[in-house]
Amino acid sequence: MPEPVPADTEVSGPLAGVVTGALRKAIRSQTGVARTYVRKLRESHPDESPTRIRERLDSRFLTMVTASGAAVGATAAVPGVGTVLAFGAIGAESLVFLEATAFYTLAVAEVHGVDVRVGEHEELLVMTIMLGASGTAILSNAVSTSGGASVGGSLASRSLRIPGLKEVNRRMVSRFARKFAVKRATLAMGKLAPAGIGAAVGGWGNRRLGRTVVNAAATTFGTPPDSWPAS
Template sequence: MNDAPELDPSVATGIDRLLSVQRPVVLAHIRSIRARHPEASPDRIIAILEKRFLAAVTAGGAAVGASAVIPGVGTGVSLALTGVETAGFLEASALFAQSITEVHGISVEDPARARALVMTMMLGAPGAQVIQQFTGQFSGQPVDRNANWGRAITSGLPSFAIGPIADRIKRAFIKRFVVNQSASAIGRAVPFGIGAVIGGAGNRMLGGKIVASSRQAFGPAPAVFPEELAVPERKPRVIRVAEKKAAKR
C-alpha cells in the first residue's frame, strides 16, 4: 500500500533536479578543498566536508527562522521562504553525499543512482534496510545489517534493479520528507526569535543524521585519494606573479 502524500508532478520533478548534482561540480568542490588543505588525508577531507555541510544547513534554517522577527516579514512570508531553504537543504545534501562517494573512489554518473543515494542517506536506517533487502534478493545471499550499503547502490546493484529500488525509496522519502518539513516549517515561523533557534537546531539535527548515515554507507575513509581528485601542483607565488605581469605586456 502506498500511503505517501501525493505531490504535484512539477514538485516531484523539482525534487529530482535538486537531488542531482553533476559530477564535474562535485569533483571541483573536492579539489578546491584539497587545494586549501594540500596535506590533508582522505579522512581529514571527509571531516571538512561534514563540517561544511552541517554549517551550511544550520545557517540556512536559522536564517529563515530569523525572518519571522524582521519588521515587515510575517509568519506567512516566513513559511514561503522555508520552501527556498528546503531547496538549499536538498542541494547541500546532494553535494555532500556525492562528495563523500567520490572520496571513497566511487564515481556516480547515473542520475538515478545519485538520487537514490541521497534519499537513502536522508532516510537513514529505513532507507538502508531497503537497499540491503534488494541486495539480498539479487545476490541470493543473506546481508549483514551492519554492512556498508553505499557501494551496493552506487555500483554493486545491476542497472535494471535501480529503477524499482529508487521508486520504493522515493515513496518513503516523500512521505517522511513532507512530514518533517511541514513540522520544521511551522517551527521556523514561530515569532520572537524562537524560530531561528528551532530552524537552525532542526536542520543541524537532520544534517547530523545524514552525516551518520554516510559513515554507515561507506565505512572508514580510504588510505589514498582516487586519481580523479588529484590537485595540480601550484606554482610558487613569485612565479605566478611574474607570469601574470608578463601576460599583461
C-alpha cells in the same frame, strides 16, 4: 534486520513527481560542483587524508544547513510581514536543504571513490542519505536481495551492482516524498515562532536533520580509504 517497506506508505502521483523533479534538478546542479570542490580541497590540503577531507565535508554541510534554518526562523521576527515572508522562505529553504544534501552526498562519494554517474545511482544514494536509517534499511534490503551482501565493499559501492534499479528508486521516492514532507512541515511550525525563538528552533532543527544525513552517509559509505588513489 532491514526495515520492510509497507505498501500503505507509498506515495505516487503529483507529489512523487514534484519530489523526483526537485531531486533530479538538485543532482544536476550539484554533481560538477561537488566534484570540483573535493578536487580543490585536496589541492589546498595536499597532506590531508580522505578521512580528514571527509570531516571537512561533514562540518561544512552541518554549518550550512544550520545557518539556513536559523535564517528562515529569524524571518518570522519581522513585524507585520514576518510570518508571510517565512512561509515563502520555508519552501525555498527546503530546496536549499535538498541541494545541500545532494552536494554533500556526491562529494562524499567522490572522496570514497564511488562513481555514481551510472544509471540512476545518484538519485538512489541521495535519497538513501536523506531518509536516514529507513533509507539505509531499504538500500541494504535491495543489496541483500540481489546477492550483493556476499560481495565486499561499502553499502554504497555494492549498490552499484543492484539490478532493477528503477523499482528500488520508485520505493525510495515514495518513502522520501512522505517522510520529507512530514519532517519539513513539523519543523516549519517551529520556525514561525516569534522573535529569536524561531531562529533557534530553525537552526537546531536543521542541524538535527543534518546530523541524520551525516550519520546515514557514514553507514552507507563506510570508513574513508586510508589514502588517495595514485592517479
